[in-house]
Amino acid sequence: MKNEELENMLPGFADLAVGSQAVFRRALEALSLPGRVLELPHPAQTPANGHPAAALLLLALLDSDCSLWLSPSLAGSQAQAWLRFHTGCRCVSDPGAARFLWFAAADPWPALAQLDWGSDEYPDQSATCVIELPSLHEPQSAPLRLSGPGIQGHASLQPRGLPADFVVQWAANHAAFPRGVDAFLVAGHSVCGLPRSTRVQHAPHTPLEP
């Protein structure tokens, strides 16, 4: 670690046990109730780059056995040094080799198909993406219709900033079940879980091409 990085280092969770458990609990809740937008507690000071919810989720989830890929605007930033210092995770440059991925809102995404989907024997070893979006409640954007385990009937989500072919990419990810990646959509302090078991479609009353 470089000296300047250490000098500008922010502390992690104020209370490690309580803070990480509070965030972990919320992460579980988000994945078990897909499509519901939850507020994350903020028991830690987070780096300036990246959304606080994304930083907190990764701070709680990562440990020294994890590999992390950061999208270009985050790689080499204070956020990277911060996560490496507090969690001991390894940073990798190939998105396919990472267990955890952090997509910054400003950067283009790697294709979901490029990521580690796990194997049929070990579907648990697939990647988890933390995806920053400008907003999770955007009345102007085309609503997505979510259905699957954890959702009674169907749920609606109106995120802004998803790539145009997200629904197609996610359909392929969903079809590969039990393999596939899980995602957390985050904006500011809010988080919304999107496990691989969730089916994502365009809501029927909107045209297919946004």
Add this chain to the structure above:
Amino acid sequence: MALLARAPLALLEQGLQARLAQRRTEWLRPPETGLYMVQGRAGATGQRFNLGELTVTRCTLRALNEQGEQQGLKGERQAGLPAATVGVAYVLGRSHRHAELAAWADALLQEAGPGAELEQTLLAPVRAHLAQQQAQRRAQAQASKVDFFTLAREAGVSDGAEDEQ
């Protein structure tokens, strides 16, 4: 850092007591105790093997003064110098206090004013103590030294006799 990690706790307490009265700690990583696997190589070239585990306590802190301000933060940051002094310590054993004091000493030694002073009041006694400890150990080992010169000479004589025959 090695010096501070080896320093006895009493000397650290004594040397830093006056300095820490009006300072406050911001923990970047509170003291935590864990295990490190120490690996060795036979003859420094062989296969690596696990020698054993060591208990290590580590911590990282940022040195603040009583008002909670980082000393000289603004001026130094503008000058492109370190923004605040961060102290790091890794010490053997489970003593959180030892790790804390060693990290404080590390931070203070980086500050211009107290650094030079601490060199005298803290590091010099620690150095003296460790040197004394080492000398004592050396003396102890020296006392149990066995000279094999008699044996060697006998062997030499018999070899020579054989050669002559």
